[in-house]
Each structure stands twice: as C-alpha cells, then as structure tokens.
Amino acid sequence: MNSTLAHGMRLLVALVLSLSFVSANARSLPDFTELVEEHAPVVVNISTISTSKSPQSQMFQGDMEQIPDFLRHFFGAPAPYQDREKRQERQSMGSGFVVTDDGYILTNNHVIEGADEIYVRFNDRRELKAELIGSDKRSDLAVLKVEADGLPTAKLGKSKDLKVGEWVFAIGSPFGFDYSVTAGIVSAKGRSLPNENYVPFIQTDVAINPGNSGGPLFNMDGEVVGINSQIYTRSGGFMGMSFAIPMDVAMEVVDQLRGQGYVSRGWLGVLIQEVSKELAESFGLDKPHGALVAQVVPGSPAQEAGIQVGDIIVKYEDEKINLSSQLPHFVGRTKVGEDAELTVIRNGDRKTVKVEIGELPNSSDVPVKPAKATVPEANRLGVMVKELDDAVLKDAGLEGGVQVVKVQAGPASNAGIRQGDIIAKINNESFESLEDFED
Incomplete structure (x- = not known):
C-alpha cells in the first residue's frame, strides 16, 4: 500500500510540475490585448x-x-x-x-x-x-x-532599434475586414527587393494580405516601427514572408513630402555589382564584401571624385558595406550637396575618396547602343563579343571594352557572364580594342 501511495505521490508531483511548466510558458508569450485596444x-x-x-x-x-x-x-x-x-x-x-x-x-x-x-x-x-x-x-x-482635429495619433518608434527575433504585430484591413490583428517576429532587417533600391525592408512573418498595405507595424511598446508594404507570394496570398518600410526611412520621406511635395535623394552615379567569391579572390580580398563599380556615369559625382571602374567600395562614411545592395540605401539617404567619405580598394590598395553627393535624376539609366564591329568566334572563355563604338563608350564612361553577344558552355558561363554584359577589364587590366581583348 505504501509503495502504491508513494508512486501516486510521484505522479502527482510530476503532473504539478508539468502544469507549472506549461503555465510559465503561457505567461511568457506576449499579450497583445491591451496594446491593440490602445x-x-x-x-x-x-x-x-x-x-x-x-x-x-x-x-x-x-x-x-x-x-x-x-x-x-x-x-x-x-x-x-x-x-x-x-x-x-x-x-x-x-x-x-x-x-x-x-x-x-x-x-x-x-x-x-x-x-x-x-x-x-x-x-x-x-x-x-x-x-x-x-x-x-x-x-x-x-x-x-483630412480636415479634422484632436485625432488619436500613432506613437512613432525607431526602426533601427529593432532586433531580429523581436515580437511585432500589425493592424489593418486584409480583404476589407477592418481592424484585423496579426502577430509574428522580425525575420530580418535591411532586405533589398528587386526594383526597390532605396528601401532597406524589415522582413517579418506577420500575416499580411491585400488590404494590409499601408498599415502600421507595431513593436511591443506600441510604437509604429514600419509600414506594411509587400509580401513574397506564389499564390497571391500570405506565404510567411512580409516586408515593411522602416519608420526611420518613412519619416525622412514624409518630412520632404510635407515640406516640398516631392522627395530628393542622394546620387553617386555608379552601376555596381556583387563581389562574388571568385571576384574577391581575384582582387585579393580575404572574403567577399563591398560593392564593385561596374560603370561610372559620365558627369556624375562619382566621376568628378575620381571613382573608377573596378573600384570596390567597402565603406560609406562609417558604414561597412557587406552586400552591394547596401550602398544605394546609404547614398539615397544622404542629403544632396553633402560630402561623403568612401573607402575603396583599387588595385589592391585601400584609398579614401571624398564625394559631393548629387541629386538622383528621374532616370539614370545608361542607354545601350548597338556596336558596329564584327563578331569573331568564341574564344577560350566561351564568349562571343563585339567591339563597342565611341558613343557607347562615352555613355558608359569607359575608355575601352567589349560587349558579350553570346555565351557558350565554358569558364565565362560558369562565372555568371551573360549576354549583354560589357567586359571592361581582364585581371583588373583595361584594354581598348577587340584585338587587345583577344590577346
């Protein structure tokens, strides 16, 4: 009997401990009720x-x-x-x-x-x-x-203080259902999306659907830290990845819209590409980082400051550049006319370049004009190229180069070279003509 009683007591203690654990876990989960009501x-x-x-x-x-x-x-x-x-x-x-x-x-x-x-x-x-x-x-x-007074106003927070893993929630009208609340965590910060070069998005797993657009993303202090803007989807509905405009970026835009009715952004005047592992090795870097300058726009602040094709921009002011997509974010938020200090790696040497930031034009696309030169057979790289005429070279801010018209299986294809690319340097050495390229 004593043995049975002792066994029963052990089971009771284990059950109490288990319930206490569940209760503690429940208490540790965030409670959104008061925040939403407020x-x-x-x-x-x-x-x-x-x-x-x-x-x-x-x-x-x-x-x-x-x-x-x-x-x-x-x-x-x-x-x-x-x-x-x-x-x-x-x-x-x-x-x-x-x-x-x-x-x-x-x-x-x-x-x-x-x-x-x-x-x-x-x-x-x-x-x-x-x-x-x-x-x-x-x-x-x-x-x-709207013409109204005494409206309740949002408490604005600092999106730069957000941490990955932090709880956040959204209130909006998905599919027209007013004041729907969804919650999740911050999945990542500083995300770059295609065709969205000037917004370092906050990624969350908060459920966002059509109708949530423009609504606030709150932190657990009830502060608006982002504006829900986009989702990644293959179905048209939420699939676990939502993107919000950081409030720090939004308020800079709002101040300009209220003050002058339009937004002006900083402009450097370079076309950049990611530094891959292979490129990092060829430039003597210990790891891939920075933004590789693939083209300098003629007449741009970058050209006037002496930035060259082949430079790797590794630092903008005090901000290190790990991914090339970070550079447009930093430049775009710089006031027009201000000086910015860039750290670049050129021919293996680290240099500091000062640039007076210009204003981003409505369209900074560099036109690509057809070249007139004949196209030789593919070479050891596995590419067929054509020589660039003077007009294209001038538009691209280059002294020489060739344009890829066809890529076959081989080293170039493996390295990611694609049709339409302009090759301006080989082994970090410039060349002027098609003959120089073949040599």
Missing part, C-alpha cells in the same frame, strides 16, 4: 475611386475569378452579372495610420496611385474625404490630409 484607433481604412475602362482593382494581382462573390465588393470587382465594359468607377482598399492630431495620414503610394477621390474611415466609423499631400513611388509612400 492603438487600434490610430489605424484607418482607405478606399479610392478612380475613372478607368477596367473596373477591376489593381490592389490584388491575382485571378479575380477565384475570389468568392461575398468578398468581391471589397476589391471593387463587379459581380458576375454586371457589364464590365461599361463600369467606369472602381474602388481599391488599403490601410493607413494617423501621424498628427490635425489629420495627416501615412499610407502606401500604391494604395492611392491613380485615384480621383480618396476616403478615410476611422475606428469610430467616421468617413472623411482626404487630400493627397504628396507621394513617392520609389519608397512606395504617400501622405494624406
């Missing part, structure tokens, strides 16, 4: 009306036929029985948040782009017409203004 009033729902031949919303780039009928009105999509060709007005929906008590609101540019009328609906069900103060396509930000 900060939800700063979040708004945004809808737009614009004239168009096509009535379908551009906010959701998926198959509209796959959206259930009861959700269609949230996307501005017509019901099946309506005449799509004759419908001229469409609505798109997104989110935003109030940044000043007199009615300034921040959202994404793509939420209001092309809109003729913009309406903002608040937590208390009020709906006001908004004026577009300014927008910036490069950062996907827009500032709106």
